[in-house]
Amino acid sequence: MTHSTLILGQTFETWGNPLTRPWEEVARIRSGGGVLVQNGVIAAVGDGAALRRDHPNVAVTDYGDALISPGFIDAHVHYPQTAMIASWGKRLIDWLNIYTFPEEMRLADPAYAARIADRYLDLALDHGTTTMSSFATIHPGSVDAFFDAALSRGLRAVTGKTCMDRNAPDGLRDTAQSAYDDSRALIARWQGRGRLGYAITPRFSPTSTPDQLEALGALWAEYPDCLMQTHLSEQTDEIAWVRDLFPQARDYLDTYEAHGLLGARGVYGHAIHLEPREVDRLAEVGAAVVHCPTSNTFIGSGLMDLAALAARGIPAGLATDTGGGSSFSMLRTMAAAYEIGQLRGTPLHAAHLMYLATAGSARSLHLQDCIGTLAPGMEADLVVLNLASTPAIAQRSAEARDVWEQVFATLMMGDDRAVKDVWIAGQRRVAARQGRVSRR
Template sequence: MKQYLLLGQTLSFSGNPLLAPWENVTHHNSAGGVLITGDRITAVDNADTQKRAHPDATIVDYGDALIHAGFVDAHMHYPQTRMIASWGKQLIDWLNTYTFPEESRFGDRAYADAVAADTLDLALAHGTTTLTSFCTIHPESVDAFFGAAAQRNMAVVAGKTCMDRNAPDTLVDTVKSAYDDSKALLEKWHGKGRATYAITPRFSPTSTPDQLQTLGDLWAENPDCLMQTHLSEQLPEIAWVKDLYPTSRDYLDTYETHGLLGAKGLYGHSIYLEPREIDRLAEVGAAVVHCPTSNTFIGSGLCDVLGLARAGVAMGLATDTGGGSSFSMLRTMAAAYEIGQLR
């Protein structure tokens, strides 16, 4: 099998720099080598060591450039690509003013195909090779995204966004269609090539308890899938959840009660968590996803990343396009640093 040896600077980590002294777990090699066998990275080591071990590998010398794995964007909305940086609103008004009208267009497969292609090409141009995306309620939007990713051999996670209340008529499904559509799309795409399906209730305010329960049932039937949603993004949202779910202990409980809390769960934002919520997320091995450019752009707040790490909660990092204002994971990392400083 053909081998390539990429030469340049490399950066690697042997631990979590949020939990250990960064200088002990961060490793920079100014003369590194990355071995590619077929289409897989098979070794990362010193360049001279690699050359001796693989004398027949084709050398690709990048000089002093940094060779880095592709970035992973753990939470974004590809249907919001064309409304990125829509300004002047916070979450609920922002959804009603900008997001829902745009997402209503994704029943048109040609439109969905065009936006999916634009999104993935923009991601690749910024060094992002893996995306976890919400689609819309339209199955066409899911087929468009997975199809575009397959054409580019990209690893992606996505799912039909389910909403059966508190959304425009053009974006509301039902308990039954949420289950049936999600199940059909899951069977069509999950595990095919580099595709992973995520069962996707948008968030508790736009799903009835019955819809959350049927999606929880679907997850129990397909536990190898992921589940993605939103959690505790803004204070007015949390107050709304309390009104809609008056018997729930907290926001996370609206998911937990309906089978939507688990180790393969991804909970976007998670800024204003109660102690019980933090403990439960850590206990089950669920992950929160930090979206720093979105959290500042639409005025959500400053996520306690260090506190969550110390509590044992797994975390991802994400652009949250288009609430987030950039496709660049480097810009997203800079924003995460800035929020850490502000906290």
């Protein structure tokens, strides 16, 4: 039996990359739009009145002037760092040792891992994020906890056991062999189950010996349909450390490439301080980078040159980098991306920002065939944004010259109060905080 719903409102639609083409040619907001959902999949997108006329017996949810968008896709997060987000003021390596590693050790307890996974996913959903690619910890149970929580919510999600066999505390080190064995077993258990995908996950080169990187490269060759996620060129002192640890490497990216960890399904977080050769190789193989603007400013890493990387055709996603990033909100993340673009002299339009948080992140995770755009055949993961969610935003929205200015105000000033509703595979989500929902 077909289950159908017609969702009405303004619709954000893209059919190309506005980072490489004029945004006006590949993006629009349709006033009075509609999305017809059948059995969890988008069946049609178009004029709302016409869809209502053509499908008179379908249940209707009418959001008026609210904006219907593909659900936000967070392309690089650390769910184990949920409880220590917004920890004060350290450089990356100090920050890892003081805050991150002690917290990640707590996820050796499966019950604690399950609580944090539930907490993180509920917070992400409250902020309109419907898909995320997360690092776990070295503990296989932390992967199970995240995937169990995502599966129970019907989410499309990605994670992987974070592998580290050096430069980490005793409770957070595995070995080259156990990293391979554990990851292989987790792939067999989770890859392709429900809407889940596995990412082979070396944390970054400083915490993996060449033997471990080699083992994970061999694993990726065995399972080329998996993603491979890691960090690349986040801070200058980190890069100097990599140079000391890998004196034979041509550059940071070469520490991965030399061990079989560079490829089209590679996803490299941060990618701020890249050498020309690294940019060339990322472009040649079609690997993706992920922009983490709130993290990059919060930890003092630097200003990613997104425009230059996009000009080379390198796929780019957007991410909160939860833990290092200071917010669970992709709206706040879009605002930070705009601010960094301004500092770089390459300001981003609302169409660019919305693309990065939806279709761009989907492309970076090789999920562009199932999520990230409003189009027939795509899975019906949606976020509905109230474009006048607070008095400050409402007064600016009332003065806007067009709908793009209204959207931009919400991207710059919005938070979870702007998230009017969330749909997962065609099902409305009942938010955990009922009181907040009733105020909307």
